[in-house]
Amino acid sequence: MASADILTPHTPEGKEALAALVAHPERAVVALDFDGTLAPIVPDPERARAHPGAVPALARLAPRLAALAVVTGRPAGVAVRYGGFAGVRGLEHLVVLGHYGAERWDARSGEVRTPGAHPGVTAVRAELPGFLDRIGSWSGTWIEDKGGRAVAVHTRRTEDPDAAFEALRGPLRELADRHGLMVEPGRYVLELRPAGMDKGVALASYLREVDAGAVLYCGDDLGDIAAFDAVVELREQGLPGLLVASAGTTESPKELTSRADLTVPGPEGVVAVLNALADALE
Numbered sequence: 094m095a096s097a098d099i100l101t102p103h104t105p106e107g108k109e110a111l112a113a114l115v116a117h118p119e120r121a122v123v124a125l126d127f128d129g130t131l132a133p134i135v136p137d138p139e140r141a142r143a144h145p146g147a148v149p150a151l152a153r154l155a156p157r158l159a160a161l162a163v164v165t166g167r168p169a170g171v172a173v174r175y176g177g178f179a180g181v182r183g184l185e186h187l188v189v190l191g192h193y194g195a196e197r198w199d200a201r202s203g204e205v206r207t208p209g210a211h212p213g214v215t216a217v218r219a220e221l222p223g224f225l226d227r228i229g230s231w232s233g234t235w236i237e238d239k240g241g242r243a244v245a246v247h248t249r250r251t252e253d254p255d256a257a258f259e260a261l262r263g264p265l266r267e268l269a270d271r272h273g274l275m276v277e278p279g280r281y282v283l284e285l286r287p288a289g290m291d292k293g294v295a296l297a298s299y300l301r302e303v304d305a306g307a308v309l310y311c312g313d314d315l316g317d318i319a320a321f322d323a324v325v326e327l328r329e330q331g332l333p334g335l336l337v338a339s340a341g342t343t344e345s346p347k348e349l350t351s352r353a354d355l356t357v358p359g360p361e362g363v364v365a366v367l368n369a370l371a372d373a374l375e
């Protein structure tokens with residue numbers, strides 16, 4: 094992929110934000126989602142790993158920026174492990190906002206700050222296997238235990254992931270309601286987690302914290318729409334923002350791609366964008 098060509102937003106807002114980012118990288122924040130953006134989608138969520146070009150590209154870019162963040166639905170520590178983000182030269186100031194922003198890992202300290210287990214999640218973790226048996230969920234439906242802050246039910250490995258996903262929506266909503274949780278839908282995954290935090294709230298608060306002068310946000314899934322919306326709102330208040338969708342498969346949600354200033358083909362395209370930006374800043 095030709096390096097400079099990929100970094101070509103098609104909207105005036107995107108072009109303006111890219112110009113602001115290149116003019117003052119020392120005030121800019123680059124924030125990216127993990128699965129589907131930095132890591133290719135794979136059938137087994139425990140085998141997801143960052144694209145081999147992702148960490149080198151992030152490490153090239155980070156020293157030129159005000160801040161670099163990964164904003165993910167994963168527990169922060171899991172994203173750090175699967176991403177290979179710890180102890181990397183150039184990523185000494187990386188921040189990973191996990192569980193949609195409820196958790197935070199700082200490369201500086203190497204520690205995760207977490208609000209601890211939520212009683213509703215604890216109850217659902219215990220109830221879920223029996224619940225899925227009782228409702229007769231599709232064979233291949235898989236529970237991802239994400240610790241005390243969320244539990245996810247995946248249908249990618251069933252015979253008909255769409256049908257299995259649709260069949261689960263109603264029952265899981267009812268289960269979540271009963272335990273004071275919300276259902277976060279994603280790419281063949283329905284996640285039960287506490288309300289009150291999303292990637293938009295997390296991103297906006299982080300941008301305020303570092304006094305960002307411009308932002309690039311890149312994501313691939315429904316959970317990233319809150320971050321896209323936050324950037325659109327901040328743009329209206331004068332903060333230049335570039336929205337990048339990691340897409341190119343039939344799974345890419347239109348609600349996300351239609352809001353993007355730039356759409357690139359999956360993690361490979363994201364790595365190309367990061368390298369093109371690093372080239373522009375060098």
Ligand SMILES: O=P(O)(O)OC[C@H]1O[C@H](O[C@H]2O[C@H](CO)[C@@H](O)[C@H](O)[C@H]2O)[C@H](O)[C@@H](O)[C@@H]1O
Nearest residue numbers: 127128134135136138141165166167249280282
């Ligand atoms: O916010 P993200 O970093 O994008 O995390 C969202 C969810 O991603 C993971 O599931 C997705 O990726 C899996 C591995 O490629 C794939 O098998 C699955 O179908 C996708 O939905 C993760 O397992 C979830 O916990 C995250 O919430």
